Amino acid sequence: MANSSFGTNRPIGVAVLGLGNVGSEVVRILLEHADELHARVGAPVVLRGVAVRRTGVERGIAADLLTTDAAALVVRDDVDIVVEVIGGIEPPRALILSALNAGKSVVTANKALLADYTGELAEAAERNRADLYFEASVAGAIPVIRPLMQSLAGDRVNRVVGIVNGTTNFILSAMEETDADYQVALSQAQQLGYAEADPTADVEGYDAAAKAAILASLAFHTRVTAADVYREGITGVSAEDFETAAAFDCTVKLLAMCERLVDPASGNERISVRVYPALIPRKHPLAAVSGAFNAVVVEAEAAGRLMFYGQGAGGAPTASAVLGDLVMAARNKVYEGRGPGESAYAQLPIAPIGDTLVRYHMNLQVDDRPGVLAGVANEFAKRDVSISAVRQEGTGKRARLVVVTHRAPESALADTVQALNEQGFDVIVRSVLRLEGTEE
Amino acid sequence: MANSSFGTNRPIGVAVLGLGNVGSEVVRILLEHADELHARVGAPVVLRGVAVRRTGVERGIAADLLTTDAAALVVRDDVDIVVEVIGGIEPPRALILSALNAGKSVVTANKALLADYTGELAEAAERNRADLYFEASVAGAIPVIRPLMQSLAGDRVNRVVGIVNGTTNFILSAMEETDADYQVALSQAQQLGYAEADPTADVEGYDAAAKAAILASLAFHTRVTAADVYREGITGVSAEDFETAAAFDCTVKLLAMCERLVDPASGNERISVRVYPALIPRKHPLAAVSGAFNAVVVEAEAAGRLMFYGQGAGGAPTASAVLGDLVMAARNKVYEGRGPGESAYAQLPIAPIGDTLVRYHMNLQVDDRPGVLAGVANEFAKRDVSISAVRQEGTGKRARLVVVTHRAPESALADTVQALNEQGFDVIVRSVLRLEGTEE
Structure with a gap:
């Protein structure tokens, strides 16, 4: 067989940092599928140790593999690859840097860390000719990092x-299916284990923003951090929003959007990276992604529109992505190769949210008497915002007016909302959501 | 930037073999996006020559880049990577072997060649420490080769x-939408350029079978050739089939199926690779894939079900996949690394089609008189085939009976069909299609 023709048969040593859902599954597969991994790598893949917070607890793993001294484990001579599945910024950052500086390759699922420190970590990997893989950091088992870094390496990505x-998608799906309000759906998600007791990171969009930063960095060959991402969560989304969305044959999803903006006059390019709940047409491929599933649509110049779909979280799916990276890093150790490193040559500027062209879908409560609609329409016109559709329901003091705009700069739209709010009791802006996934 | 810290700045020379739809697009992007490719690779990527059948024709490319001597081009000292987009077995096979033996890396979109000669080509690549990439050979721009070889390298794929x-999917989609019969939809596809004048390779399933062989090889770490694939085309699919499929809330698709079969008693594994038109439930993710689009669903032990969707053919999408491979191969030349090679360690035996468990959906015309249904049911029972649903329409000599079975060995089902055919004029088997994508 090809594997035996060259390459060493020296075992590849692996250290795993963290033994939660993902770590346990990674360790299980490493131990149970050792023969298969050996065949695929071309050398035995041997678990050298697992760093945990406390030893002495029964974890179904040989006690001598457990250690609380992660710092010593990552630089051990018999460790070739470090798998980091602890999460959070520190100690993972220090441990990964220490491992890379000792020439170890690193596989991590840590989106929060990557969103802010990819540059530092990638440089350390480059300097030490080590691999830094992080497929599991975005969308669990769904291959999206490798397609962006490798499969589309010769193409020009325009939008992701x-x-x-998964947590917010579960909540929004439940709201749509059961007409429930946000708090009810959140409680249900918490009871079923889809949302944490403190759901802030998910429902306020921080988790999605970290992933958006990673996706944008790869798609546009530019370093993007979480702070560059405009972010709104789903806590303000109401049952009424789903009701009015349905009237326009739309649903509401929390979207992570990465776009290349090209100035038509100068040809200059900027990028926009944003996370917010938005209406999308029911016929859009992302509208059918329900429950805890994830999906990523990539639009590239030559490839056209691609979609990747699957389970975006959970111990086993995330472990699948970690192990794929681990096998690749191990093969590179055996064959003395290296995977592709960071490519941040473009360094495109980030456009402020105000410059981004979006469509608004607004729910207004108006006093239905002569002149009010004209007054509302005038506020849009004054800011050059063109209206695409208007729907009025009911009469009297609590008539409902839904206004959908064409694309306009976010700042002009926000100004319009503020002006409407300042009109006093005649007009109440009940909710504003953006509308995405349409061509207009 | 990282790229300048090491690695040579020696240009990477590229030879392109073939200047059809894909080749022209590859050459265009190589020339127009040279700066971007340089940044991504870490060295200039320079087109050294393009092999064509005849020179002297105006092709929009500098004449001194064109040559009819492909054999000389692929071994030129200033060529590092050969892109083969000619198609067919020879001369591509000889040219690729010659290139690999000269230490060049090879990127090819040639599914027919790979389906039969992956072993020989992969061994040549391994021997010469060169890359052999072929993302474009299956499903155009959709990353599916790299996810199977790399992203899922640590997982266990059970089904693809x-x-x-795209041609057959276009025809079947048109049949469904317009109630057209096969010949009408084929003519329409030919007029629109979606089917060739001689559509045999597509409509008889040869193209899909070659791709199934490639997918199965990667999914199961086993060498599978086109001859191992059980194959039926779509020429027998009728408007009536769509009508009866609709009654079961199904549609008809030409599926490429690769399955791991595990004997429950012994645990022994075999694989089944087959291409045929089949009913699938409308709620199955593949049912929504219409027109010339492609999609691949992968089910793996840890990752669960993943789906990849996009444009499966065409010059630009296929060129996107070729260029992704080209950039990776070029980076490996710059950084003296190598991509993962063939992994065919498992060498699982191929199960004959007769052993495969499938469900049948049968359209029968029966003479509706006492005893006929009992006689039909008896033929199933005699072969231990369990019936899942029966629907009878009409009365008299031309009543229609639709029978859907539970899973049974293909051989038992085929025997049943033969026995029914031999019953004489009381029963006419009008059509038989398999039913896939259900759990029963």
């Missing part, structure tokens, strides 16, 4: 739109 | 089901 947070 | 031929 994803549903990359 | 794909719509991998």
